[in-house]
Amino acid sequence: MSGSRERILGRVRRALADAPRDDGPVERGYLRRHGERTVEETVALLAENLADYRALVHRCTPDELPSLIGRLLAERGSASVLVPPGLDASWLAGTDVARVADRAGSTAHELDRVDSVVTGCAVAVAETGTLVLDGSPDQGRRRITLVPDHHVCVVRVPDQVVSSVPEALERLDPVRPLTWISGPSATSDIELDRVEGVHGPRTLEVVLVG
Amino acid sequence: MSGTFVGMPAFPEAAQDAVRDTTLRGNLRHATHTIRAKRAKAVAEVSDWAALREAGRRIKDHTLLHLDRYLEQLEAAVTAAGGTVHWAADAEEANRIVARLVRETGESEVVKVKSMATQEIGLNEALEAEGIRAYETDLAELIVQLGEDRPSHILVPAIHRNRGEIRDVFRSRMGHWGRPAPEGLTDTPAELAEAARLHLREKFLRAKVGISGANFMVAETGTLVVVESEGNGRMCLTLPETLISVVGIEKVVPSWRDLEVFLQTLPRSSTAERMNPYTSTWTGTTDGDGPRVFHLVLLDNGRTDTLADEVGRQALRCIRCSACLNVCPVYERAGGHAYGSVYPGPIGAILSPQLRGTGSAIDASLPYASSLCGACYEVCPVAIDIPEVLVHLRERVAQGGPVTREGNKVVLKPAAGHGAERAAMRAARWAFRHPGALRAGQRLASRTRRLHPRTLPGPGRAWTGSRDLPAVPPEPFRDWWQRTHGGQDGAR
Numbered sequence: 001m002s003g004s005r006e007r008i009l010g011r012v013r014r015a016l017a018d019a020p021r022d023d024g025p026v027e028r029g030y031l032r033r034h035g036e037r038t039v040e041e042t043v044a045l046l047a048e049n050l051a052d053y054r055a056l057v058h059r060c061t062p063d064e065l066p067s068l069i070g071r072l073l074a075e076r077g078s079a080s081v082l083v084p085p086g087l088d089a090s091w092l093a094g095t096d097v098a099r100v101a102d103r104a105g106s107t108a109h110e111l112d113r114v115d116s117v118v119t120g121c122a123v124a125v126a127e128t129g130t131l132v133l134d135g136s137p138d139q140g141r142r143r144i145t146l147v148p149d150h151h152v153c154v155v156r157v158p159d160q161v162v163s164s165v166p167e168a169l170e171r172l173d174p175v176r177p178l179t180w181i182s183g184p185s186a187t188s189d190i191e192l193d194r195v196e197g198v199h200g201p202r203t204l205e206v207v208l209v210g
Numbered sequence: 211m212s213g214t215f216v217g218m219p220a221f222p223e224a225a226q227d228a229v230r231d232t233t234l235r236g237n238l239r240h241a242t243h244t245i246r247a248k249r250a251k252a253v254a255e256v257s258d259w260a261a262l263r264e265a266g267r268r269i270k271d272h273t274l275l276h277l278d279r280y281l282e283q284l285e286a287a288v289t290a291a292g293g294t295v296h297w298a299a300d301a302e303e304a305n306r307i308v309a310r311l312v313r314e315t316g317e318s319e320v321v322k323v324k325s326m327a328t329q330e331i332g333l334n335e336a337l338e339a340e341g342i343r344a345y346e347t348d349l350a351e352l353i354v355q356l357g358e359d360r361p362s363h364i365l366v367p368a369i370h371r372n373r374g375e376i377r378d379v380f381r382s383r384m385g386h387w388g389r390p391a392p393e394g395l396t397d398t399p400a401e402l403a404e405a406a407r408l409h410l411r412e413k414f415l416r417a418k419v420g421i422s423g424a425n426f427m428v429a430e431t432g433t434l435v436v437v438e439s440e441g442n443g444r445m446c447l448t449l450p451e452t453l454i455s456v457v458g459i460e461k462v463v464p465s466w467r468d469l470e471v472f473l474q475t476l477p478r479s480s481t482a483e484r485m486n487p488y489t490s491t492w493t494g495t496t497d498g499d500g501p502r503v504f505h506l507v508l509l510d511n512g513r514t515d516t517l518a519d520e521v522g523r524q525a526l527r528c529i530r531c532s533a534c535l536n537v538c539p540v541y542e543r544a545g546g547h548a549y550g551s552v553y554p555g556p557i558g559a560i561l562s563p564q565l566r567g568t569g570s571a572i573d574a575s576l577p578y579a580s581s582l583c584g585a586c587y588e589v590c591p592v593a594i595d596i597p598e599v600l601v602h603l604r605e606r607v608a609q610g611g612p613v614t615r616e617g618n619k620v621v622l623k624p625a626a627g628h629g630a631e632r633a634a635m636r637a638a639r640w641a642f643r644h645p646g647a648l649r650a651g652q653r654l655a656s657r658t659r660r661l662h663p664r665t666l667p668g669p670g671r672a673w674t675g676s677r678d679l680p681a682v683p684p685e686p687f688r689d690w691w692q693r694t695h696g697g698q699d700g701a702r
Contacts, residue, residue, distance in 0.1 A: 004510075005297040008459065011514035011617040012278040019520070021275055026268045029261035030471070049484065104498055108415040108449050128485035141499040142448040142490075146441065147415075165485075166470040174431040174466045175291070177448075177496050180473075180489035185441035188481045189350035189366050190373055190399040192241040192536075198349065198403050199410065200441025200488060 033163035034127055042126045043157045047208060049129025053183025054196050055204040065154070065209050069118060070094030072152055072205055078115035082144050086137020087118065091154065102144045111147040117201075118152045119145055122178075124161045125168045129183065131155065131206065132168060134176040142179055151201040153181075157210035218550030220575035225544035234545050237372045242536045248482035249533060249589070255484070256474065265471045267593040270527035273463055274517060280429040280462045281508065287432025291494020293504040298456075300511050300616075305336035307507055308421065308454055312342050315452050315503075317418045323436060323446045324348035325423025326530055327456045327509055329361060329552040330565075333421070344421065345387070345413050347442035349406050356383040362546025362554060364532040365480050370545055373397040384409050410442065420446035420501065424457045425529065426472060427506075430465045433493045434506070437476055439486050447490050453501035458509050460517075460526040472529060475591035479531035512565030518614035521602040525560045527592040532557075534586035534596060540579055549576065556586035560599040567615055568607050574625055577603035608632065630670065652686035659684065 037045065047057045060068045073081060073095050080098040092099065100114050120138035121131045131153055133139045145151050155161065162168050172178060185200030196202065218224065228234055253259050273280055285295045298304035312320055320337070322328065322344050334344040334355075346355040353368035354361050357379040361367030368376065377397040384391045389409045395401060422443070426435040434455055436443045447453060463469070477486045495504050517523050535541045535555030546554035550572035551562040559580055563573045577600050586596040606613065608631065610624040624632065641648045655662075659682045665674040691697075 004299045004303060007299050007617065008297050008508070008510045008514060009278050009281065011510065012281070012459075012517060014617065015514050015518035015523075015614065016275060016277070019275055023272055023275060026265060026272055026468075028265050028471075030258040030265055030474075031261070034256060034258070053483075053487070112411075112415060125485075130485045135496070135499055142444065143500075146444050146448060165473050166467075169466060169470050169473075174428065174433045174491065175493050177493070177499055178489075178491040179444065180485070180491075182483070182485040182487050184487070185439070186487045187349045187403055187440045188245075189348070189353070189368065189440075190376060190402055191237070192245045192366055192369065193399065194481070194483075195399040195403050197400065198407055198440035198442070199347075199414070199445055 031164075032166050037126075037163065039158045042163055043161055043208060043210075046124055046126035046129060046155075046157075046161055049126065050131075050183070050206050051129075053129055053186075055129070055183050055206050057206050057208065059208045062209055065091055065207065066094035068094075068207060069152060069154075072207075073097050073116055076116060076150050076203070078150060080114045080116070082111065082114045082117040082140075082148055084117075084119055084138055084140030084144065086140075087120065088138065091118065102140050108143065108147060111143060114148050116150040116152060117144050117148045118154070120154050120156075121160060123168050123171050124155045125163075125165060126161055127164050130165075130168070131181045132172060133179045133181065134172060135178075136176075142177055145179065145181075146200055149201055150203045150205070152205045152207065154207045154209055157208045159210075218570070218572040220571040221544075221548055221550070221579040222575060224548035224550065224572070225540075225579070228545040228548050229543050231545075233372070234370055235543060237370055238542055238545055240372075241366070241369050242542050245482055245536045249479065249536065252478040252482040252484065256478070259475075262471055262475050263591055263593055266475055266529075266591055267527060269463060269468050269471060270592050271524075274460065274523060274526055277459065277462070277517065280464055281459055283429040284427055284432060284462050285508075287429065288494055288504075288506050289432075291432045293432070293494040293506055296505060296507045298507055298509050298511070301331035301509075304331050304456055304507055304509050304511065305333055308333060308456060309337055309340045309342065311452070311454055311505055312337065312419055313340070315419050317342075319343045319345065319413075319417075320419040320421050320454075321345050321347050321413055321417040321446045321450065322351075323420070323422040323438070323443045324351050324367075325421070325456065326364060326552060327423045327458050328421060331456070331509065331511060333456065345410070347410050347414070347446060348438075349403065349440060349442075352406055352410070353379055356380065356387060360547055361552055363535060364530050364553065364555070364557070365535075366532075370547070373399060373402065376402055380405050380409075388412060414442075414445040414449055417446070417450045419452045419454065420450035422446055422453065422455045424455050424461055425476065426469060427457055427462045428464075428466050428469065429462050431493055433466065433491050435469065436490045437473075437486050438488050438490075439481065441488055444488055444490055447492065448500045450501055452503040452505075454505045454507065456507045456509055458511070459513050460528075476529055476531055479529075479533040479589070479591040512567075514617060515567075515614045516561075516564040518619075519564065522560065522564050522599050524594050525557070525564060525599060527594055528557050528561065529592060531591055533589040533591065537585040537589050538580075539583060539585070540581060544579070549579065551576075556580060556596045556600075557594070560594075560596055560603060563603055563607075567613070568603070568622070568625070574607050577601075577607060630668075649686070649688065653689070655682050656685055
């Protein structure tokens with residue numbers, strides 16, 4: 001095995017023996033963000049792009065959040081909701097749906113029996129309509145936002161909203177496992193046309209709170 | 211590169227069957243035209259597309275020029291984050307490593323994320339031979355696997371199938387692999403997607419071993435990135451206890467920041483979206499979240515040979531978006547199977563003959579599977595000059611010359627099939643150096659023009675099979691020029 005390591009690295013070095021290796025730093029002539037917007041315009045763009053990829057977008061004040069989440073779970077007809085360990089308890093104060101804590105030992109089959117999951121997020125990208133989860137306590141393990149069919153994701157606006165992909169990467173820690181979510185799961189595999197609803201949550205509801 | 215497509219006929223023969231298949235041509239035309247228009251719109255949305263493309267090109271070129279350094283840095287970072295790194299010089303070694311790693315878990319089935327690298331090495335077949343069943347979980351890969359078919363597109367391997375054909379495959383084959391298709395399944399895409407969801411769910415939930423490729427590997431942090439749509443990738447990357455990723459060595463990028471370029475250009479180029487539904491990044495293992503064991507298998511399999519070619523190495527910049535397939539007039543008509551490789555279309559025509567060498571009929575013919583129109587270069591998000599490499603490889607096939615195979619420098623002989631072409635070129639060179647002979651020859655040709663055949667005999671027959679021989683004028687140009695003083699004396 002180590003033999004192949006040396007063989008491959010040796011081949012690379014021989015392949016590049018005549019190549020100029022003193023190239024300078026890569027020029028980055030592209031934009032940090034596309035266009036200048038006010039904070040409110042950035043949040044509006046996020047809402048627009050989320051909706052364009054079939055996420056259901058809601059806006060509310062912090063005071064209204066518990067009743068809104070309660071209403072979303074009720075309308076969905078959910079009997080149970082997964083709760084990440086560090087979720088603000090007040091967010092679920094407006095519902096009596098059975099709470100399911102995510103335990104280290106929870107199996108995928110157990111998660112599959114839960115109807116909904118409510119999480120926060122790490123950052124949201126307006127230009128692409130993307131939510132990024134980084135496994136913080138208010139978001140939980142990656143699997144809890146994957147197996148249940150209904151994901152309610154709360155974004156604190158404007159603090160958690162950035163304009164662009166470059167701005168998002170700056171804020172994120174690569175050591176944490178990240179999941180970038182842009183709309184509910186979809187496929188383009190049938191005649192190269194987009195169809196929503198394959199393996200991930202088929203309903204993604206985003207609450208912009210602020 | 212392994213012989214997944216052993217015994218493939220050369221491209222012209224394979225393509226001839228494909229262009230006669232009207233269903234296939236209809237399917238391809240519909241799909242490629244749909245995505246073409248959408249891609250153009252997605253690209254037009256970003257005002258700095260040209261700058262992003264240029265930065266992508268430069269990042270990849272810089273990485274390739276320092277590939278040894280970045281691979282070592284990547285290895286150290288992955289290892290520090292709790293992963294184990296393996297190196298595979300060729301397909302056979304990679305398959306052996308993966309089979310051993312799966313056997314060590316005690317499992318006999320694995321779930322797979324769509325991965326070009328594992329297709330390239332024929333991993334599923336190798337695992338099958340070891341008694342390990344590999345389940346493809348990407349929708350298009352599932353269609354190919356259930357239908358015992360071959361992939362024909364990088365992004366959508368079942369692009370040659372329309373919805374009715376997909377329904378038929380699901381109805382007749384799903385039951386053999388697990389949960390059968392629902393009763394009364396129709397051909398609406400939403401129902402087909404639902405059938406796949408139900409069929410694969412039981413496999414995801416019980417899976418203990420996942421196998422993936424990766425779109426990018428970040429040397430600085432040891433982070434791997436998988437870009438996907440359906441969520442099958444997330445399932446395979448997070449639910450199993452063991453994750454094995456097989457990744458080509460050219461997939462490394464230097465820094466975390468470099469992703470800001472590719473996460474903008476890849477989704478817009480491949481599925482024509484601002485952003486694909488799901489992107490997962492992971493760095494080694496994380497306590498309590500996702501697989502507890504992570505193996506990274508770094509694959510060469512012809513990549514270092516490609517790197518040794520100064521012109522051809524730009525093919526290693528490819529991020530597998532498939533935009534070049536979708537705009538290619540040859541691909542649209544011939545389909546992916548004619549290319550005899552998991553990498554079809556324009557990028558396949560320059561990648562396969564470099565990864566595998568030009569020893570077989572199919573690989574020697576691939577550089578000719580193009581009209582050199584250049585549409586592929588226009589849309590490439592890392593600016594690979596595919597026509598330039600095609601011409602370079604044609605020269606290599608026709609004239610022979612130095613190449614690197616399995617790390618050794620060898621000199622290729624000119625291909626046998628091009629003897630007549632070379633003889634003709636030699637004759638032309640001689641004639642142009644001897645003006646007297648050229649003049650005599652041209653006059654002779656003009657006088658005998660009524661006797662000329664419409665098609666060439668012997669080895670020239672194939673050439674005129676799809677071309678008309680130019681008619682010889684009644685008088686050579688130089689005679690006409692002298693007689694009319696450059697046309698000043700009137701028309702004829």
